[in-house]
Amino acid sequence: xxxxxKSIHQAKLRMRFNFFLKSLFRSGLVIAGILIVPAVAIRxxxxxxxxxxxxxxxxxxxxxxxxxxYLANINxxxxxxxVDERFHLFERISSAWALRSQHNPMVHLxxxxxxxxxxxxxxxxxxxxxxxxxxxxxxxxLLVFAAVSLWLPPLPKSEAKLTEKKEQKEDLIEKExxxxxxxxxxxxxxKVGEKEDIRPATGIAELRQPLSDLAQKLEKQKMTQKExxxxxxx
Numbered sequence: 001x002x003x004x005x006k007s008i009h010q011a012k013l014r015m016r017f018n019f020f021l022k023s024l025f026r027s028g029l030v031i032a033g034i035l036i037v038p039a040v041a042i043r044x045x046x047x048x049x050x051x052x053x054x055x056x057x058x059x060x061x062x063x064x065x066x067x068x069x070y071l072a073n074i075n076x077x078x079x080x081x082x083v084d085e086r087f088h089l090f091e092r093i094s095s096a097w098a099l100r101s102q103h104n105p106m107v108h109l110x111x112x113x114x115x116x117x118x119x120x121x122x123x124x125x126x127x128x129x130x131x132x133x134x135x136x137x138x139x140x141x142l143l144v145f146a147a148v149s150l151w152l153p154p155l156p157k158s159e160a161k162l163t164e165k166k167e168q169k170e171d172l173i174e175k176e177x178x179x180x181x182x183x184x185x186x187x188x189x190x191k192v193g194e195k196e197d198i199r200p201a202t203g204i205a206e207l208r209q210p211l212s213d214l215a216q217k218l219e220k221q222k223m224t225q226k227e228x229x230x231x232x233x234x
Contacts, residue, residue: 003118004096013080014127017074018198023065025132031058032141040147046154055145083118086126092117 001011035058039051080094096114099107 003115005094007083007093007118007121007123008079009077009098010123011083011127012074012076014123014129015079015082016069017072017129018127019074020065020069022132023068024061025135025138027061027068028058029138029141031061032138032145036141036148039145040152043148043152043154045155051145051149083121083123087121089117109189122229125225 026234038054041047042051076097077094081091083089083093084091092110092114094179096107096111099110199222
């Protein structure tokens with residue numbers, strides 16, 4: 001690889017990488033700002049979602065930055081012009097590169113001069129790899145997002161919704177208790193027949209049938225635990 005080719009290649013890679021970083025920062029800044037909106041909705045509506053999972057949306061900045069890099073089309077010609085501009089070489093590199101396929105004495109002299117010049121410049125000095133100057137700005141929407149996700153209180157719920165939620169919870173507890181009583185009655189039912197001293201043989205069947213009916217009512221939620229215990233005591 002000739003000095004001119006090496007210089008152009010290095011400049012092109014550094015230009016592409018810096019452009020990618022710049023696009024990545026800008027897209028990340030926009031996405032971070034947008035993510036604040038659903039985070040606010042999740043907190044205000046008290047939805048059962050973790051708002052921090054939204055941060056995966058920042059990954060969209062990578063394909064967007066790659067797409068912008070592809071559309072920018074930073075090629076060897078672009079890099080050669082940029083080398084001339086940044087090193088003030090008066091189009092020596094770009095001219096030699098554009099005429100590289102021609103073969104005549106003048107072009108040969110131009111290429112020799114360009115190679116000599118390219119061999120004495122250090123691309124990294126004028127093409128440094130650096131973060132965008134405003135890169136710390138992305139911390140602002142991220143801090144706002146974190147504050148919203150952690151400390152924004154939900155909207156106060158109406159009294160009707162609170163009452164409905166309380167009733168649902170009580171119904172669930174009542175159902176669980178009823179199921180427990182039904183299981184106990186089923187376990188105790190066979191034991192009635194074993195205890196001959198409770199009633200004569202003719203009364204065992206009479207006692208067993210009400211217990212069975214009571215257990216079935218509890219299972220089908222036709223009777224509450226309180227009603228079942230009251231009937232059992234009678």
